[in-house]
Amino acid sequence: MRRLLISALAVPLLLAAPARADDDWAPPVTDAVVKKECGDCHMAFQPAFLPARSWRVMMGSLRDHFGDNATLPEDTVAHIRAYLETNAGDVIGRGVGRDFTRRIAANAAPQRITETHEFLREHRFSDSVWKRPDVVTKSNCVACHPAAERGYYED
Ligand code: HEC
Numbered sequence: 001m002r003r004l005l006i007s008a009l010a011v012p013l014l015l016a017a018p019a020r021a022d023d024d025w026a027p028p029v030t031d032a033v034v035k036k037e038c039g040d041c042h043m044a045f046q047p048a049f050l051p052a053r054s055w056r057v058m059m060g061s062l063r064d065h066f067g068d069n070a071t072l073p074e075d076t077v078a079h080i081r082a083y084l085e086t087n088a089g090d091v092i093g094r095g096v097g098r099d100f101t102r103r104i105a106a107n108a109a110p111q112r113i114t115e116t117h118e119f120l121r122e123h124r125f126s127d128s129v130w131k132r133p134d135v136v137t138k139s140n141c142v143a144c145h146p147a148a149e150r151g152y153y154e155d
């Protein structure tokens, strides 16, 4: 009897867990090429944080990538672009992907996650926080989200 009661309770809990976690979890980058080429200078950001059109623009302008030259061979660029577009926030359409891309105007292709409406809404900190020596820049997700590379952004 006791056993039955436990399993009856466990089922709804198990069903509820992924839905809740979805809001602060972005599917991590699994592609080895993307991990290597886009995880060298900073963390390999999860494609869910921007819409496909943003990644398309970025992959077409690697010569001037935020002041750095991040050019790659053409076939590597095509491979990375396909991965980022397939896994973009507006394509997966749920969880963090939906939250971060739904307010972006259809004709806009923001290049920074850190300038999106949703990022700014979740990160209303004073300048002194962003200038902390362990933070330095807003894009340093790992400074505050230790499991960011695995896609976890819980508070
Ligand atoms: C040669 C170094 C380098 C490589 C390689 C590189 N990046 Fe960057 N990336 C930068 C720099 C520098 C910034 C600006 C960081 C800042 O201002 O905090 C940046 C910023 C970004 C941002 C915006 C972060 C924000 O503020 O929201 C995204 C998105 C991004 N890179 C994606 C990529 C992708 C995708 C690749 C692989 C194709 C890549 N990067 C490869 C140097 C690099």
Ligand code: HEC
Pocket: 023, 024, 049, 096, 113, 114, 122, 123, 125, 129, 130, 135, 137, 138, 139, 140, 141, 142, 143, 144, 145, 153, 154, 155
């Ligand atoms: C200075 C520390 C700091 C940095 C850097 C930072 N975050 Fe955060 N982030 C936070 C805090 C604190 C919260 C919780 C805010 C709240 O609950 O009001 C948060 C919340 C979030 C959330 C929402 C989680 C939820 O439970 O809904 C996401 C997603 C997120 N951050 C992604 C990022 C990404 C992506 C980056 C890098 C591009 C980043 N953060 C950089 C501190 C930071």
